[in-house]
Amino acid sequence: MKINDAERDALYKVIFSRRDVRKDFISTPIPNDVLERILKAGHHAPSVGFMQPWDFILVTEDQTKNALKKGYESASLESAQKFSDEKRGEYQSLKLEGILEAPLGVCVTCDRERNGPVVIGRTIKPEMDLYSTVCAIQNMWLAARAENIGLGWVSIIHDDVLRETLGIPDNIEIIAYLCLGYVSNFNDKPELEEFGWLPRGDINQLIHKEKWTNKA
Amino acid sequence: MKINDAERDALYKVIFSRRDVRKDFISTPIPNDVLERILKAGHHAPSVGFMQPWDFILVTEDQTKNALKKGYESASLESAQKFSDEKRGEYQSLKLEGILEAPLGVCVTCDRERNGPVVIGRTIKPEMDLYSTVCAIQNMWLAARAENIGLGWVSIIHDDVLRETLGIPDNIEIIAYLCLGYVSNFNDKPELEEFGWLPRGDINQLIHKEKWTNKA
Numbered sequence: 360m361k362i363n364d365a366e367r368d369a370l371y372k373v374i375f376s377r378r379d380v381r382k383d384f385i386s387t388p389i390p391n392d393v394l395e396r397i398l399k400a401g402h403h404a405p406s407v408g409f410m411q412p413w414d415f416i417l418v419t420e421d422q423t424k425n426a427l428k429k430g431y432e433s434a435s436l437e438s439a440q441k442f443s444d445e446k447r448g449e450y451q452s453l454k455l456e457g458i459l460e461a462p463l464g465v466c467v468t469c470d471r472e473r474n475g476p477v478v479i480g481r482t483i484k485p486e487m488d489l490y491s492t493v494c495a496i497q498n499m500w501l502a503a504r505a506e507n508i509g510l511g512w513v514s515i516i517h518d519d520v521l522r523e524t525l526g527i528p529d530n531i532e533i534i535a536y537l538c539l540g541y542v543s544n545f546n547d548k549p550e551l552e553e554f555g556w557l558p559r560g561d562i563n564q565l566i567h568k569e570k571w572t573n574k575a
Numbered sequence: 576m577k578i579n580d581a582e583r584d585a586l587y588k589v590i591f592s593r594r595d596v597r598k599d600f601i602s603t604p605i606p607n608d609v610l611e612r613i614l615k616a617g618h619h620a621p622s623v624g625f626m627q628p629w630d631f632i633l634v635t636e637d638q639t640k641n642a643l644k645k646g647y648e649s650a651s652l653e654s655a656q657k658f659s660d661e662k663r664g665e666y667q668s669l670k671l672e673g674i675l676e677a678p679l680g681v682c683v684t685c686d687r688e689r690n691g692p693v694v695i696g697r698t699i700k701p702e703m704d705l706y707s708t709v710c711a712i713q714n715m716w717l718a719a720r721a722e723n724i725g726l727g728w729v730s731i732i733h734d735d736v737l738r739e740t741l742g743i744p745d746n747i748e749i750i751a752y753l754c755l756g757y758v759s760n761f762n763d764k765p766e767l768e769e770f771g772w773l774p775r776g777d778i779n780q781l782i783h784k785e786k787w788t789n790k791a
Contacts, residue, residue, distance in 0.1 A: 360592050361760060362585075369578075369585035371702040374714055376576050387598050400590050400780045405716065407730060409767035416783040423785055438698035448693065450583050474773055479666065480730040482654035488700075490709045490750070497713035500621065505583040506784045514696040514703050520598060526786040534706070544705055546578060551625035557690055560627045562618045567632040569639055570742040 366480030380509030384460040384540040388544040393506050397539075400502035401467070404495035407487035408479035412471065413495045413534075414564070416525050418537065423524060428458045430520030431513060438515055453554070454515045461538035466525055492534045499537070509542035521554050531533060536540055577590035587719045592761060600676040600756040609722050610679070613755070616718035617683070619774030620711035624695035628687065629711045629750075632741050634680030639740060642672045643752065647729060654731055669770070672729045682741055683712055685748040687738030697724035708750045715753070725758035 398415055406412060418424060435455065458464065469492040481487045496512070496534050503510040518533045527533060552559055566575040578586075584747040614631055622628060634640060651671065660668050674680065685708040696702045712728070719726040734749045743749060768775055 360588075362589060362592070362723055365581075366585035366588060369582035370717060370721040371612070371616065372576075372582060373578060373586050374718070375617075375619055376578070377621070379621050396587070398782065399778060400587065400775075402781065403591055403593075404713070405593070405595050405728065409765055409773045410772075411781075414781050414783060414787075416785070416787060417791065418785060420785055434699045438749075441698050443693075446693070453695070455696070460760050462722065470663050471593065474781065477659075477662070479655050479669070479767065479772070480671070480728075482657050482728045483650045483733055484703075490705075490712075492701050493706045493709035494713040494716075495619070496706075497710040497715075501714075501717070502588060502590070505578050505586040505704075508579055510596075512621065512696075514700045515698065517699055526788055528787065531787075549625055556669065556695070557625045559625075560618075562615060565618065565627075565630050567630060569632070569634060569636055571630075571632060571744065571747075572742055 377500060377504040378509065378546050378547070380511045380542055381454050381457050381544040381550070383544045384457045384509060384538070385543055386462055387541045388462050389508060389539060393508070397499050397502045397506065400461050401495040401499040404491065404498045406491035407481045410474045410478050410488060412469045412488045414468045414470065414491045414531070416466040416468070417527045418466065419462065424459050424464065426524045427464070427516065427520065430524070431456050431458060431517045434515045434517055449556070455515060457511055457538045458513060461511070461540040464538045465537045465539060466521055466533065467492060467535045467537065468527060469534050472530060472534055489532060489534065496535050496537065497507065503539055507537055507541065509545065511538045513538060577785055579699040589717050593716060594725065594762050594765065596727040596758055597670050597673050597766070599758040600673045600725060600754070601759055603757045604678050605724060605755060609724070611716045613715050613722065617715040620707065620714045623697045626690045626704060626707070628689045628704045629687065630684045630747070631710045632682040632684070634682065635678065640675050640680065641755050642740045643680070643736065645731065646740070646747065647672050647674060647731045649659045650731045650733055665751045665772070672733055672766040673727055673754045674729060676757040679755045681753045681755060682737055682749065683708060683753065684743060685742045687748055688746060694700035705748060705750065712751050712753070719755055723757065724755055725768050727754045729754060
């Protein structure tokens with residue numbers, strides 16, 4: 360099946376306008392058919408040995424969100440202590456999650472035992488199943504953007520809090536907690552770039568030819 | 576910036592027609608401007624704390640490819656021993672990489688020390704930088720598909736072989752070795768699905784509501 364130039368350009372438009380969304384969520388619920396398309400995009404990610412190790416836990420209730428927000432707050436306080444005095448104030452001024460405001464949360468997990476102990480392509484690099492699950496998340500991120508829905512990955516929360524709050528069994532690996540919702544605005548640039556925390560790197564400094572030591 | 580329905584549908588077309596390509600590579604070289612777009616798509620992936628921890632090592636020389644192919648062959652032999660007698664023959668009949676045939680190889684790495692020791696969003700979940708790099712790979716995978724270029728992730732090779740062959744420093748994490756090239760054909764379905772190794776799972780079995788135990 361051939362992809363034409365307009366379709367290719369649409370993909371790039373989605374990739375370059377995708378943002379990690381932490382604010383500007385509005386309360387409009389996500390229609391079921393839209394959510395189904397986003398989850399299906401995740402389910403059609405590449406997976407090592409076609410093991411499809413992912414599960415999706417949908418969170419919509421305030422009680423659940425409140426418990427997760429508390430978990431974020433405690434993890435964020437713990438994190439602030441790790442920054443230098445100079446950076447700590449800046450860090451604490453940033454809004455880094457939208458757990459309560461986003462109408463939908465999705466916890467994405469990886470069942471490392473799915474489809475048996477020996478998986479094609481995971482025999483040498485055991486982390487491949489975790490990476491497959493991340494590919495599913497990136498598909499969902501782009502699908503959400505293409506539906507004009509914001510998505511943010513909340514990584515400042517301990518797995519234990521998610522495990523206990525959502526009742527996730529011990530043998531299931533937690534990869535991500537995602538916040539999804541329509542937004543009043545998509546930023547032109549990543550917030551940390553706009554804020555001056557770090558600049559976008561020069562891609563030419565990241566490309567090597569044949570050997571690490573030969574910068575392109 | 577609004578994404579319209581045609582653009583959204585183009586994204587889904589790319590997502591659903593993306594394949595892990597191991598055969599059907601043709602030797603036509605990838606033009607520089609096309610390669611630049613694919614790498615730029617990777618560079619515009621989300622990254623924890625905007626750390627952009629990735630590097631891309633481009634492999635085009637036969638000598639390098641031959642060394643990696645040898646590494647694959649030895650890792651594949653080692654892997655075959657892990658399958659049951661019944662599955663081993665099937666495993667060995669599969670073509671699982673296109674190292675020599677694909678005109679371009681790209682090794683994607685993660686510099687876990689980039690931009691200093693404390694990274695926003697990695698304070699609690701240290702693997703977030705590895706996951707950011709996987710997001711870059713998935714962006715590249717979709718960009719390649721949108722350029723009608725096949726991409727395959729070779730995971731049956733020891734990191735040590737890549738490290739030695741490409742001269743990658745010890746403090747740099749190796750995430751993936753990718754094979755890229757134009758193809759004579761994109762399969763309608765994943766090869767392992769077509770071959771009957773595993774079926775595509777029912778997505779409804781993977782969706783939970785509010786708690787792991789509540790299947791949707």
